[in-house]
Amino acid sequence: MVSTVDPEARHVHKTRSHQQDGFKAHLAVEPETGLYTALALRPGAGTEHHEAAVGLDLLAAEDTPVDAFGDTAYSTGDARQALEEAGHRLFFKPAPLRPAVPGGVTLDDFVITTTATVTCPAGHTVPLSDPGGHHHQRKASFGSLCTGCPLRERCTKAKAGRILTIRPHHDLLTAARHQAAHDPDWQAAYRRWRPPVERAVAWIVHRGNRRLRYRGTITNDTWLHTRAAALNLRRLINLGLTHTDGTWHIAPATA
Structure with missing residues (x-):
């Protein structure tokens, strides 16, 4: 707990070296239009968050x-399995491997x-052990x-x-x-769609x-949902949203 007036505010670790205090905001954005499709604000601590x-x-x-595009925080094994089983195609940046010796061999240099x-x-x-422990890990x-x-x-x-x-x-x-390191189509898609999402994040936190x-x-x-709704309305107006004869329309794009 980091606040005596808000006990739900917690320490947030974005990375091992980057710490913040408060809450985490999670956004799903449609990158072609910049519209927010789903949002959630959660405490900073806890595996469920x-x-x-x-x-x-x-x-x-x-x-x-x-x-689906996302950074390394969303790229866990459990999440990848669930989303792939749902049919989604994933462009989640995988977490880098940390060698036991700086600059040395990594897990991917071993053949399993x-x-x-x-x-x-x-x-x-050497043989692998049977799965054990709470996380069902195997050891060699x-x-x-x-x-x-x-x-x-x-x-x-x-x-x-x-x-x-x-x-x-x-x-x-x-x-x-392997896909992130060697698939040019994956790399091109990630480079193309990451900037619009980063821009949508910047809109949320703009002006303090x-x-x-x-x-x-x-x-x-x-509050987060209200702000996102207002930003979505602004974006729709910029895309040509009009109110005619009692109904809402978006003007078709012209060549």
Whole structure:
């Protein structure tokens, strides 16, 4: 808790090094028009308020598959599986891998086979353990195989050797990283549609509206929806919205 007058205000970690205080606003935007299609304001703490969990709610009302774009916070394995099963095509930027040794080998340099074995870049192969723990992770322990390995200094600092942790949805996340790094169509689409979404975020917080004026999640969530509705109306007017004979119309675009 960061406020004595608003106990629902929490510490917000955008990244490991970037901390804010207050709430998180989540937006779904149609990038061609800049219209907000769904919004949610949530406390900053709690797994149920994580971007990936709220992102599923934002897309729940879509009755047909869409091309969904998002940053790394929305790109968890659980979220990717749920959205792909719903038929959506994902353009979520995958989280980068952090090597155990700066500049060294990463998880993607290991080969994980369908026979539940893991082979390291030096060619050593070990079995994967059965899923265990709350997160159903599997582990591959290289132990003494790391002794004298020419790649050890680039692979691990652990005295007992490298232990590799394989989390659920590993294949989904590996495929996502490969697509983002090597698929030019994916890269072009992400570069094309990210700026309109960033612009829509900037409209929401323009003129000091990053700072909330109310207390509590419900009140501030109501404010967020009201502001987005006003911005949508402004955008529709700019797109040619008119009121004629008792009905609303958007003038068709002319060549």
